[in-house]
Amino acid sequence: xxxxxxxxxxxxxxxxxxxxxxxxxxxxxxxxxxxxxxxxxxxxxxxxxxxxxxxxxxxxxxxxxxxxxxxxxxxxxxxxxxxxxxxxxxxxxxxxxxxxxxxxxxxxxxxxxxxxxxxxxxxxxxxxxxxxxxxxxxxxxxxxxxxxxxxxxxxxxxxxxxxxxxxxxxxxxxxxxxxxxxxxxxxxxxxxxxxxxxxxxxxxxxxxxxxxxxxxxxxxxxxxxxxxxxxxxxxxxxxxxxxxxxxxxxxxxxxxxxxxxxxxxxxxxxxxxxxxxxxxxxxxxxxxxxxxxxxxxxxxxxxxxxxxxxxxxxxxxxxxxxxxxxxxxxxxxxxxxxxxxxxxxxxxxxxxxxxxxxxxxxxxxxxxxxxxxxxxxxxxxxxxxxxxxxxxxxxxxxxxxxxxxxxxxxxxxxxxxxx
Amino acid sequence: xxxxxxxxxxxxxxxxxxxxxxxxxxxxxxxxxxxxxxxxxxxxxxxxxxxxxxxxxxxxxxxxxxxxxxxxxxxxxxxxxxxxxxxxxxxxxxxxxxxxxxxxxxxxxxxxxxxxxxxxxxxxxxxxxxxxxxxxxxxxxxxxxxxxxxxxxxxx
Numbered sequence: 398x399x400x401x402x403x404x405x406x407x408x409x410x411x412x413x414x415x416x417x418x419x420x421x422x423x424x425x426x427x428x429x430x431x432x433x434x435x436x437x438x439x440x441x442x443x444x445x446x447x448x449x450x451x452x453x454x455x456x457x458x459x460x461x462x463x464x465x466x467x468x469x470x471x472x473x474x475x476x477x478x479x480x481x482x483x484x485x486x487x488x489x490x491x492x493x494x495x496x497x498x499x500x501x502x503x504x505x506x507x508x509x510x511x512x513x514x515x516x517x518x519x520x521x522x523x524x525x526x527x528x529x530x531x532x533x534x535x536x537x538x539x540x541x542x543x544x545x546x547x548x549x550x551x552x553x554x555x556x557x558x559x560x561x562x563x564x565x566x567x568x569x570x571x572x573x574x575x576x577x578x579x580x581x582x583x584x585x586x587x588x589x590x591x592x593x594x595x596x597x598x599x600x601x602x603x604x605x606x607x608x609x610x611x612x613x614x615x616x617x618x619x620x621x622x623x624x625x626x627x628x629x630x631x632x633x634x635x636x637x638x639x640x641x642x643x644x645x646x647x648x649x650x651x652x653x654x655x656x657x658x659x660x661x662x663x664x665x666x667x668x669x670x671x672x673x674x675x676x677x678x679x680x681x682x683x684x685x686x687x688x689x690x691x692x693x694x695x696x697x698x699x700x701x702x703x704x705x706x707x708x709x710x711x712x713x714x715x716x717x718x719x720x721x722x723x724x725x726x727x728x729x730x731x732x733x734x735x736x737x738x739x740x741x742x743x744x745x746x747x748x749x750x751x752x753x754x755x756x757x758x759x760x761x762x763x764x765x766x767x768x769x770x771x772x773x774x775x776x777x778x779x780x781x782x783x784x785x786x787x788x789x790x791x792x793x794x795x796x797x798x799x800x801x802x803x804x805x806x807x808x809x810x811x812x813x814x815x816x
Numbered sequence: 817x818x819x820x821x822x823x824x825x826x827x828x829x830x831x832x833x834x835x836x837x838x839x840x841x842x843x844x845x846x847x848x849x850x851x852x853x854x855x856x857x858x859x860x861x862x863x864x865x866x867x868x869x870x871x872x873x874x875x876x877x878x879x880x881x882x883x884x885x886x887x888x889x890x891x892x893x894x895x896x897x898x899x900x901x902x903x904x905x906x907x908x909x910x911x912x913x914x915x916x917x918x919x920x921x922x923x924x925x926x927x928x929x930x931x932x933x934x935x936x937x938x939x940x941x942x943x944x945x946x947x948x949x950x951x952x953x954x955x956x957x958x959x960x961x962x963x964x965x966x967x968x969x970x971x972x
Contacts, residue, residue, distance in 0.1 A: 424824060748886075749860075749862075749884055749885035749886065750885075751860055751885040751887075751944070751947070752885050752886050752887075755825070755828065755941060755944065756825065758941075759824060759825040767859060767860055767861065768859075768861055772858075775861070780861075781860070781861025781862070781863075781883060781884065782860065782861045810829070811834075811837075811886065812838065
């Protein structure tokens with residue numbers, strides 16, 4: 398049963414005061430924001446960093462000969478160094494800024510994939526990938542005549558690693574896997590998969606969009622070759638994504654887009670490329686967004702990612718516990734909070750998740766309802782979608798209680814299955 | 817009703833809508849439909865199939881099969897009731913009125929819409945509007961397909 402107070406590693410009440418949006422009301426009720434896997438709310442310090450940049454430092458980066466340009470460049474590159482430390486990359490030259498995790502994945506499929514994947518080669522993904530780590534590879538495979546193979550999913554919502562040796566073979570050029578499922582919250586055994594990839598001479602790409610914001614991630618310990626994630630799912634602004642790649646890979650890769658910043662020399666006959674990582678950052682990037690993302694990383698680093706994880710794990714364990722007491726509800730993914738991120742995905746078989754979502758919205762509770770950009774996973778379970786509540790640093794056990802009450806209300810509202 | 821008086825939710829889930837959801841009318845398929853079509857909302861996963869029996873430019877029977885939320889199912893059920901017996905021109909103008917209501921056009925004759933009027937509360941939940949219009953768009957698609965077949969049949 399519920400502990401009498403929030404037993405977390407940090408002071409959630411104090412954290413909540415840092416987030417202006419958490420004091421607003423929705424449909425006359427206090428906002429309960431449980432859609433953090435879609436995007437997180439922003440602390441005042443991040444919002445102020447955006448404003449501060451535009452009020453005091455706004456200039457284009459890398460080329461300006463004036464003071465503002467220099468300050469903007471230092472601030473922008475400062476975030477690159479913070480990102481590098483945050484995921485324990487060997488250095489900032491391994492960090493490429495994109496506009497989203499999706500763009501980071503497309504960058505790899507395009508810039509690395511076109512040069513390295515040939516007819517007859519294989520790409521291995523999992524059946525629980527987000528569309529953004531599936532569609533770019535399907536397009537590449539179609540273009541070059543390669544094949545995409547999938548690691549299946551068990552009834553428990555975990556990866557089915559039986560037969561992994563038949564799926565990852567000498568033909569495999571790359572294995573792409575999400576560290577945490579955005580749809581079910583499953584934490585995947587990356588060690589085993591990355592090992593299997595490397596043993597066969599394939600590269601390993603990790604979709605970290607749902608892991609980097611929520612738990613300590615160390616790319617050197619993981620040994621992955623690529624890691625993609627996005628700023629807006631970890632307190633930062635929208636429009637900023639990150640690609641980590643091993644430095645040698647970035648050196649060998651052709652640019653993704655052509656334009657300003659990515660070039661060294663341009664003549665009418667052609668051009669040569671800038672150094673890594675700027676070679677991959679054509680065009681003026683989201684400078685203010687990157688700068689404010691640095692403030693978001695500071696906020697998370699101050700809390701400590703171990704404590705962030707511990708907090709979410711407690712909320713998830715409590716939510717699973719309370720959900721299980723609701724008769725007839727189906728919970729997807731591993732039953733143990735230790736094996737999942739801060740995501741709970743559930744359904745009443747006879748109530749569409751959108752109807753649950755709308756009733757909860759009427760209570761001021763924001764969840765996600767739908768297929769979570771993971772249609773192949775939904776097909777695997779023969780469902781149109783799920784209702785998904787996802788937690789972050791500012792959520793409380795009381796909010797889980799509110800969620801449960803809202804779900805009960807939906808149950809009562811729709812009565813029993815239609816005839 | 818078990819909910820306390822939540823004005824918006826009561827508008828969305830009017831009693832008549834919940835009744836069609838719980839007791840759908842005309843659910844099933846026709847053995848030899850004159851026109852038939854399937855539609856879906858890829859974002860929500862709502863799916864609907866509409867079968868029509870049309871003779872002399874009039875809808876004699878309409879059936880639907882649907883998987884999806886209460887709004888999409890209830891709307892499909894209400895639609896099949898509403899279009900039975902109507903001429904294709906009448907269906908066309910009813911669909912136009914329905915769309916006008918769902919997208920908030922001025923001067924819609926709500927009385928002419930009959931029970932369908934109950935769906936206007938969906939407007940307060942813009943993400944749900946496409947759930948309410950799915951069955952209608954599918955019906956429209958079935959009629960367009962029939963029109964194409966008829967035209968190409970005449971040419972032969």
